[in-house]
Amino acid sequence: MNGTLSAIGDSVLGKAITALVCALVLSALSAAGKHVAAANLTDMSLEQLLQIEVTSVSKRKERISDSPAAIFVVTQDDIHRMGATSIPEALRLVPGLQVSRIDRSKWGINARGFSGGFQANKMQVLIDGRSVYTPLFSGVWWDEQDTIMEDIERIEVIRGPGASLWGANAVNGVINIITKQAGNTQGGLLSAAAGNEDNGAVALRYGGAAGKNTHYRVYGKYFDRDAFVDAQGKAAGDNWREKKAGFRLDQQWTADDALTLQGEVHEGDVGGASSAAATLKPPFARTVAGQQRTESANVVTRWKRRLSETSDFALQVYYDHSQRTTPSLSLGWTIDTVDVDFQHSFALGERHKFLWGAGYRYLQDDFQNSFDISLHPSQRSDHWSNIFIQDEINLIPDRVRLTLGSKFEHRDIIGFMFQPNARLLWTPDDRHTLWASVARALRTPSWGEQDSRFNVQAQPGSPFPALIFWQGSRQTDPEELLAYELGYRTQVSSALALDAALFYNVYDKLIGFGQLPCSLRVTRGVEHLDCPLVFQNTLEGETYGIELFADWRLFPAWRLLGGYTWLKSDLRPRQPNTGVAGITSQVGTDPEHQFFLRSSLDLPHNVQFDVLFRYVDALPFLRVNAYPTLDMRLAWKPWKSLELSLVGRNLTDDHHFESGKQTIVTPTAIERDFLAVVRWYF
Amino acid sequence: MAFGACLALATLSLTRAQQFSEYDVKAAFLFNFAKFVEWPDQGTTGPLKLCLLGSDPFGDALSALEGKRVQGRLLQTRRDIDEDAATSCHILFVNELDKRRLLNVLRKLQHLPVLTVSDSKDFAEIGGIIGFITVDNRIQFEINLEAAQKARLRISSQLLKLARLVKAGK
Numbered sequence: 001m002n003g004t005l006s007a008i009g010d011s012v013l014g015k016a017i018t019a020l021v022c023a024l025v026l027s028a029l030s031a032a033g034k035h036v037a038a039a040n041l042t043d044m045s046l047e048q049l050l051q052i053e054v055t056s057v058s059k060r061k062e063r064i065s066d067s068p069a070a071i072f073v074v075t076q077d078d079i080h081r082m083g084a085t086s087i088p089e090a091l092r093l094v095p096g097l098q099v100s101r102i103d104r105s106k107w108g109i110n111a112r113g114f115s116g117g118f119q120a121n122k123m124q125v126l127i128d129g130r131s132v133y134t135p136l137f138s139g140v141w142w143d144e145q146d147t148i149m150e151d152i153e154r155i156e157v158i159r160g161p162g163a164s165l166w167g168a169n170a171v172n173g174v175i176n177i178i179t180k181q182a183g184n185t186q187g188g189l190l191s192a193a194a195g196n197e198d199n200g201a202v203a204l205r206y207g208g209a210a211g212k213n214t215h216y217r218v219y220g221k222y223f224d225r226d227a228f229v230d231a232q233g234k235a236a237g238d239n240w241r242e243k244k245a246g247f248r249l250d251q252q253w254t255a256d257d258a259l260t261l262q263g264e265v266h267e268g269d270v271g272g273a274s275s276a277a278a279t280l281k282p283p284f285a286r287t288v289a290g291q292q293r294t295e296s297a298n299v300v301t302r303w304k305r306r307l308s309e310t311s312d313f314a315l316q317v318y319y320d321h322s323q324r325t326t327p328s329l330s331l332g333w334t335i336d337t338v339d340v341d342f343q344h345s346f347a348l349g350e351r352h353k354f355l356w357g358a359g360y361r362y363l364q365d366d367f368q369n370s371f372d373i374s375l376h377p378s379q380r381s382d383h384w385s386n387i388f389i390q391d392e393i394n395l396i397p398d399r400v401r402l403t404l405g406s407k408f409e410h411r412d413i414i415g416f417m418f419q420p421n422a423r424l425l426w427t428p429d430d431r432h433t434l435w436a437s438v439a440r441a442l443r444t445p446s447w448g449e450q451d452s453r454f455n456v457q458a459q460p461g462s463p464f465p466a467l468i469f470w471q472g473s474r475q476t477d478p479e480e481l482l483a484y485e486l487g488y489r490t491q492v493s494s495a496l497a498l499d500a501a502l503f504y505n506v507y508d509k510l511i512g513f514g515q516l517p518c519s520l521r522v523t524r525g526v527e528h529l530d531c532p533l534v535f536q537n538t539l540e541g542e543t544y545g546i547e548l549f550a551d552w553r554l555f556p557a558w559r560l561l562g563g564y565t566w567l568k569s570d571l572r573p574r575q576p577n578t579g580v581a582g583i584t585s586q587v588g589t590d591p592e593h594q595f596f597l598r599s600s601l602d603l604p605h606n607v608q609f610d611v612l613f614r615y616v617d618a619l620p621f622l623r624v625n626a627y628p629t630l631d632m633r634l635a636w637k638p639w640k641s642l643e644l645s646l647v648g649r650n651l652t653d654d655h656h657f658e659s660g661k662q663t664i665v666t667p668t669a670i671e672r673d674f675l676a677v678v679r680w681y682f
Numbered sequence: 683m684a685f686g687a688c689l690a691l692a693t694l695s696l697t698r699a700q701q702f703s704e705y706d707v708k709a710a711f712l713f714n715f716a717k718f719v720e721w722p723d724q725g726t727t728g729p730l731k732l733c734l735l736g737s738d739p740f741g742d743a744l745s746a747l748e749g750k751r752v753q754g755r756l757l758q759t760r761r762d763i764d765e766d767a768a769t770s771c772h773i774l775f776v777n778e779l780d781k782r783r784l785l786n787v788l789r790k791l792q793h794l795p796v797l798t799v800s801d802s803k804d805f806a807e808i809g810g811i812i813g814f815i816t817v818d819n820r821i822q823f824e825i826n827l828e829a830a831q832k833a834r835l836r837i838s839s840q841l842l843k844l845a846r847l848v849k850a851g852k
Contacts, residue, residue, distance in 0.1 A: 041702060041710035042747065046844050049714065050822060052707050066780075184818065255807075255849075310782065347782060398783070430737035495741070556703055 068403055068423035068435035070096065070159040070487055070501040070547065076180075079149055081600055081610045083633040083647035083677065085193070085201065085223075087155070087177060088142050092614065093598065094157045095563030096501065096547035097173075098590055100619075102659040103668040104228050104238040105143035105270045111159040111173035112503060113543040113569050113590045122443055122479075124162060124170035127177045128262060130300050130318050133169055134335065135363055135382070138446040143270050144296055144322065145177075146244060148203050148219050150189055150679070153180040159547065160503060161483050163419035163441035164405040167359075167386055171441040171481050172505075181260075182207055182215035182250040188682040195647075195675035199224040213252040220245040228668040229655055230273060236668040237290065239271040256306040263299035270294060273666040277329065277372050278458040280465055280526040285458065288328040288372075290666065296322035310353075311346035325368075332368040333375075337361060353392040355405075360385045365447065371524070375451045376472075384411045401425045413450065413474055417442050433489040442478040449511055449535040450474050456533075456663060466518060466529040473534050480508045499549040509537035510571065541571030557602040565594040591617035591626075606637040622660025628652055643679040648672075707821050708801070708814060709743035712773060715797060715812065716752040718838035721772055722795045729758040735768055735787065736777035769794050776800040776810070784808070795834050806848045811835070813848075824848045 041049070072094050084090040088107040092099050098115035100108045108120040121138035124131065125145070133140050155177050162170035185207040193201040201223035209215050221244040230236040246264035253259050272290020279286045300318040307313060317340050325332035343357035361384040367375040390405030406420035421439035428434070448454075454470040487501040514536035521530040545567035552560045567590055595615040603609055610633045618626040630652045635645035650656070655669035716730060730752055734744065738761055750757045760771070765787055768774050774796050776787060784802055788809040791798060798810045805813030806826040811833065813824040825845040830837050 041706055042713045042750070044710060046711075046714050046718075046841065049707060049710055050820060050844060052702055052820065350782070398780070491737075493741075556706075 066425070066427070066433070068401070068425040068437060068487075069162075070485065070503075072096070072157050072159075072499075072549070074155040074157070076150070076153055079152055079155075081608060081633065081635075082598075082612060082631065083610075083635075083645060083649075083675065084149060085198075085675070086142070086149075087145055087147075087152075090149070090152075090155060091157070091175070092596075092612070093561075094155075095499075095549040095596070096159045096565050097157060098565075098567075098594065100616075100624075100658040101670055102665055103236065103272060104225055105240040105268075106272075106665055107142045108589075108659060109140070109142070109175075111157070112505060112545065113567060114172065115590050121446070122169070122172040123175060124166045124173075125175045125177070126166075128179055128300060129302065129316050129341070130298060130320060131339070131361075134322075135447050136333070136335070136365075137448045138169060138443060141294070141322075141324070143240065143242075143268055144266060144294055146221070146242065146266070147177075147179060147246070147264070148189070148191075148205050148221060150191060150203070151179050151185050151205060151217070151219065153178050153184070159501065160437070160485050161419075161421065161439040161441035161481060164390065164407050164421040164439060165388060167388075167407050167409055168411070168417060168419070168442045168444045168478065171443045171479070179248065179262075182217045182248045183209075185217045185248075186215065188680075190680045190682070191677065193223075193675050193677040195673060197226045197228075197671055197673040198675055199226055201225075214249070215251075216247065216249045218245075218247045227271060228671050230668060231657075233655070233669075236273040236666075237271050238273055238668050239269075241269040243267045258304045260300070260302040260304075262301075263297070265297045266295065268294040273668050274328075275664070275666040278455040278467060280458055280467065280523060280528055282460065284460055284465060290326075291328065292324055292326045294322070294324045296320070307346070311344070313342070313344040315343075316341045329372045330368070330370040331373055333365055335363065335365045337363050351394045351397075353394075354390070355392075356387070356389040358385075358387045372455050374453050375447060376453060377451065380447070380451070382412045384409065386410070399427055411444055414444050414478060417444070417478060431491045433487075435485075435487045437483075437485045439481075439483050439485075441481045441483065443481075444478045445472075445476040445511060445535065448472060449476055454663075458528075461529065464520065464528050465526070466531050467523070468531045468533065470513070471516075471532040471534045473536065476511060476535050477509050477537050479510050479537070482506045482508075495553040497551045499551075501547045502545075503547075504542065504544045506542050507571070508540045508574075510539035510541070511535055512538035512573070514538055538573055538575075539571050540574045541569065543567065543569040543571075559600040561596075561598040561600070563594075563596050565591075567592060567594070589619055589621050591619060593617040608635045609633070610635075616658070619660060622662065624657050624660045627656045627658070629656070641681045643677075645677045645679070647675040647677060649675070703741075703743075704816070704821070705740045706743045709740055709747060711814070711821065711823065712744075712775060712799065713747050713750065713752070713757070715799065715841065716757065716773060718841040719773075719797055720836040720838075721797075722834050724753075727755065730755040730773075731758050731760060731771045732773045732775070733760045733763050733768060733771035734775050734777065735763060735765070739777055765790060768796065771796050773797045773799060776802065776805075781808075784810075792829065792832050797833070797835055798829075812845075815846075822846065 074090050074093050078093050079090045082093060088099055088109060091097055091109060097111050100115060102108055108115050110120040110123055114120060114122050125133050125140050127145060132145055158174040160173060162174035166174050185205060187207055189205045191203040203221040205217055205219035207217035223242055225240040227235045227237055227239045244266045248262040251259045270292045274287050274289050276285045277288045298318060298320040302314060302316040304314045305312060320337040323334035339361045341359040345355040347353050364381040367378040369378050386407055386409040388407040390403060393402045395402055403423040406418060409417040419440050419442055421437060423437040424435060426434045450472045452472040455467055456470060457468045459466045484504045485501060489499045491497050513533040516532045516534055518529040518531040521528060545565065548564045550562045554560060569590060594617060597613045599611045601609045612631040615628045616626060618624060629650050631649045632651065633645055633647045635643055637643045650670050650672045655671045657667055657669050659667040712732060744759050747757055748759045776784060776798060785808060788798060792809065799812045800810055801814035806824040809829055811826055811829045815822050815824060823845050825842060826848055
């Protein structure tokens with residue numbers, strides 16, 4: 001290197017000068033480059049223009065700027081460019097969402113708190129309109145929620161309550177996974193991947209047309225993922241294998257009627273690190289393997305009809321079957337769901353836009369009880385029904401809009417629930433959006449919280465050992481949230497957009513545990529003390545925080561995205577000395593600070609280079625240290641139909657934990673992982 | 683080191699990435715539309731006005747068209763116009779109005795020689811003349827011929843053969 005240059009480069013002043021010169025040169029070049037690009041484009045013929053691939057830009061975000069909620073969209077481009085191999089990985093790109101990976105196949109995902117554990121239970125999650133949170137513990141088995149990643153159109157995430165539309169359980173947020181219409185997945189796709197943590201993954205899809213107005217796709221997927229490691233660095237036994245097959249059929253029946261039919265079958269061998277289970281004989285604990293087996297199937301059909309220019313309706317019916325067995329605990333269950341949903345929107349006069357709908361869900365479960373975990377009764381069926389109405393009122397056309405709405409829901413055991421919200425949107429001009437909202441949302445107690453018995457721990461004692469167990473109670477009320485939000489979005493320039501949201505959530509009747517006196521009991525011929533911890537509405541408190549996001553396209557070929565989240569929670573027993581505070585999974589499980597920076601770069605010769613850096617603060621209750629981590633992807637498209645990519649994840653360390661010790665599952669350490677991916681379109 | 687990084691970035695911003703931004707391409711389409719549409723005031727020498735109604739998604743791409751010549755006429759771009767001013771445009775790109783406002787604009791312009799273009803959903807179906815759609819990351823367009831005829835615009839067969847033709851769905 002030239003001596004003078006490096007001498008200048010090494011002094012502080014020199015660095016500043018270099019940076020300044022650099023910035024000037026770059027801005028000049030980028031301006032020049034931009035005009036060159038635009039000029040070249042106008043020289044192209046229509047035929048050429050039709051063939052050009054475009055990057056999807058802020059179009060959708062502009063629509064989002066009209067939304068009076070903290071909404072964020074992960075596009076197919078985002079998913080693709082980060083090389084996400086599962087839906088939870090794609091959700092890491094959402095600012096304000098806490099995504100902690102517990103082991104190979106399990107995640108705890110929540111917005112605005114209550115996230116760190118497996119039982120993250122305050123989100124509504126839908127895939128193509130099908131609700132996928134389990135009534136068993138109100139959380140999501142993320143290991144079952146999968147599809148061909150390339151066929152996801154977008155993932156919409158709303159932080160904050162969405163209960164007025166989506167109903168109970170849409171307390172802290174809604175995740176809406178939307179797959180592409182069959183007409184947009186025509187032709188073949190073969191995607192294959194392998195790496196040091198992946199023994200192999202193959203996805204195959206073929207889309208075709210049957211007549212002018214009918215499109216279909218069929219697909220299959222298989223993967224075999226290697227185990228992560230335990231704290232000692234040994235393989236933890238959480239290997240994960242999955243087989244999946246499905247189809248989607250879309251028909252434009254008439255100019256106004258669109259029909260969709262889609263379905264999927266799934267089979268998974270889900271490993272897990274072994275954990276300790278209670279036993280009534282010395283040493284009062286036994287080790288049980290974490291292996292589970294899952295099977296599921298679903299079919300969804302939807303009819304959308306346009307009634308007029310300002311009115312349409314949609315009718316959707318689905319059936320979902322899922323079963324899961326844990327051989328080491330002799331445990332298993334099946335859950336069947338039938339759901340019917342109807343929606344109708346129409347304008348009334350110049351100022352009102354109404355949306356109303358009704359829904360009914362029938363759930364049925366069959367639980368194979370074991371010593372460790374059981375449901376009483378072991379079979380139950382639930383009827384849930386709801387209606388909702390929402391009015392969007394243009395107080396000042398294009399400037400101020402008020403949205404009022406509520407869901408009215410009825411569930412067995414719980415009764416009627418009322419979940420209203422009011423949202424105000426102000427767009428002083430095209431570049432700025434301010435919004436504010438007040439909303440109420442409820443989380444209904446899960447079947448586990450109502451009916452379960454779960455033997456958590458056995459303790460030696462004289463003359464009798466004690467068995468501590470969780471006990472469901474049908475007296476438990478829904479958890480209540482009253483949420484206050486403020487948001488601001490601005491399009492500073494065509495290259496820079498900023499988004500900020502503030503929230504203050506007031507919770508009441510959060511479900512924790514109450515302690516009841518022990519009683520003497522005989523189980524399997526052993527006399528012991530039976531000591532229940534009963535699910536009760538023992539907690540209350542507040543969470544509050546700030547979520548910031550910036551999207552900056554520095555050059556046409558370089559985009560930077562950054563997000564920062566600050567989150568505080570202050571939860572306490574509702575009456576002193578009633579809540580068994582230390583046991584609840586709901587306190588101290590969230591990072592106070594979270595930060596990410598993503599760089600998305602287009603290089604010459606069809607090369608893409610993407611980097612995601614994340615920093616997640618410590619989770620004190622789960623004893624998880626703060627960690628920085630780095631993912632990268634380098635992709636090359638030698639031909640239009642072929643893409644080769646290399647993905648590296650968790651590059652900063654050999655392994656780290658994202659979640660900590662909790663009941664039911666044993667977390668494993670996420671390892672550094674490299675993946676080679678081939679994608680062929682035919 | 684620092685200079686090295688600076689140079690790498692400079693090369694990067696110069697080399698044209700294979701993917702274009704959506705609105706750069708759409709601007710190029712607008713320019714092409716101007717070539718393949720005949721307005722009733724054909725033969726006059728006044729400027730050909732390309733207007734934008736609603737917020738600006740184009741950035742610099744629209745300005746880059748300013749001053750170009752099409753069919754012997756100077757292309758003039760105008761932003762920040764209101765609905766009344768839109769009646770004097772040759773090409774009107776409509777961005778992101780709510781559907782009701784969109785319908786009002788279209789109703790107002792339906793018998794005027796204004797080539798309405800938008801990427802709003804179902805734009806050509808609801809009475810717009812050219813609607814952009816994105817299929818597999820590529821920009822395609824739909825033409826509503828009936829609406830073009832009402833507006834007394836003649837669309838060249840070169841444009842028509844590449845378009846998806848749609849009928850107004852009422």
